[in-house]
Amino acid sequence: MNATLRRRQSIAWMMDAETPRSLALGALKLSWKQSAEEIADIADGGRFSPPPLSEGERAVLSAEDRLAGAPDWVLGDYPEWLASAFDAAFGEDAVEEGCGLAGRAPLDLRVNTLKADREHVLKALARYSVEATRYAPNGLRIALGEGPQRAPNIESHALHGRGRIEVQDEGSQIAAELAGAQSGMQVVDYCAGAGGKTLALSASMHNKGQIHAHD
Template identity: 45%
Template sequence: MRLPGRLSAAIAVLSDVETRKRPVSEALKAWGINNRFAGAGDRAAIGNLVYDALRHRASHAAIMGDDSPRALVMAVAVRDWGQDPAVLNDLFANDSHAPETLSADEVSRLVTTLAHDAPGHVQADVPEWLLPSLQRAFADDWIAEGQAMAGRPSLDLRTNTLKSQRERVLKSLARFSAVETAISPVGVTMPAGSGDARTPNVTTDEGYLKGWFEVQDQGSQIVSILAGAVPGEQVLDLCAGAGGKTLALAAAMGNKGQIFAYDSDRNRLAPIYDRLKRNGARNVQVRAPLPDALDDLIGKMDRVVIDAPCTGTGTWRRRPDTKWKLTPELLAQRVQEQSAILADAQRYLKPGGTLIYITCSILPEENDDQIAAFCAAHPDFTMVDPKALWQAAFASAAPAGVVTAGSGIALTPRLTKTDGFYLAALKRGA
């Protein structure tokens, strides 16, 4: 496919997303099934157009005076990908699969810049109703944080130290120009490309099939390390999901001790079995979601890790469609769920045990506020000093800005070049 056809396809996919209210990934998959002539490069380019349109939806719509799929895709082509409007019109005029030629008004808008006095939420490309939360979380840096969250993410991998070393993984993936991550000592990263660049398919690599590495954002690796699990401990991973952090904990513990992996949703938990086998993780016991599945663990755990259900605002770079679907009602629902999980989780800790609370959110309602409420209700818990926690985990001082007002740790694309994550560690009194 040539560029005009790719632009038309991206417009069609975005229209499908809007009219049928389904995730972008599903719409892209359906388009690919219905258009099997499209090659891998075409599908990657179309996906990039769609995701970039959603990442910058507010600012592009403001410039175009229109938030239609056509306006957003054309803004991506010109403003993000550097296409010349005049060249595009020449291409459109000679391609039967092209969109309609650009109007004089569209051309004029495409070559203008966003007004310096544009509303902050437009500059940041975030929903307007979230301004109070983002301002509370990031103060004067909230627009810069939003802009960083509207960028493309890197592809990060975690070396599985149960089976390999980072140097071996780097050699295995040398053809992708893989490099070491800046913070995680076991991470490997491939920076995001621009335009129609394809993301490497590392899951077909020999190293992946042999369990040498897992796909895991560096931010997720960092909070897994900060969780502090050590060999010989009894650890409950209460919201294990597909097992990404469970596997990281197993490697950190060197297969010594015991991890109990549990999730209330069988479907989320299902992939963990194959992943455990591929990774060679032998100290993990998966507990199926039954009413009494964890009763025998009450009061016995050295460490309880909660990877809490959340709004996923920290993953906006990867799932920009969710940025515009988030509602105050959904946020309130997640906050209620998190509070209930925290109250339940503390029951499993023994005296002197540590509770680790993690979200992939950047909102204080799900992070510092949640921890403050828990501590008020459970005075036998005290916060672990976040600076000391970071120093112990990485033998270096915490990067500027990551320690929150509520003594948690917040990672963001701007601060740590990772997805958005939050972690707080609380110790139960002896």
């Protein structure tokens, strides 16, 4: 369902329809990269399967150039009513920016520097193809592709259980870094939420000082 919502514009254009069935079939092709034959195997009319593909559906799913000549708002998967705003904000990069916003978000982690260092955690999580974040100095990122791939259950990992890593997007990590909190300070966090940035501030302060967390 998430893949269908993220790519709704391009799927509807490709399928020339916006019914729930058309969107689901189109998502299998565009996001899950399945061929018409593979989709036909799923839609076999069985008891727990969708009805078989019509000839028209099979023809659409077999075509390779259905998005050729589509407008930017379709290629970038953003609503048509936002087209002028995207053009004004991003110019010739509107499609690229739209695709970036419509893509599946990565899984970002923050290393708790009170208990571990980033290089050690990078090695410990190597099987997840983890990389250091570009801007946050203690962040890690696991890219998630489209389709059936599931995000790793990091919260069940021993490093998470021992408090050495936290799930936290890079933007929040950057905000905590820019606060410039240091040992011994009195800090007020007026947007604490679940406390992720508060924990990051605590690590920056080396557990010395006081943080007042509010939301």
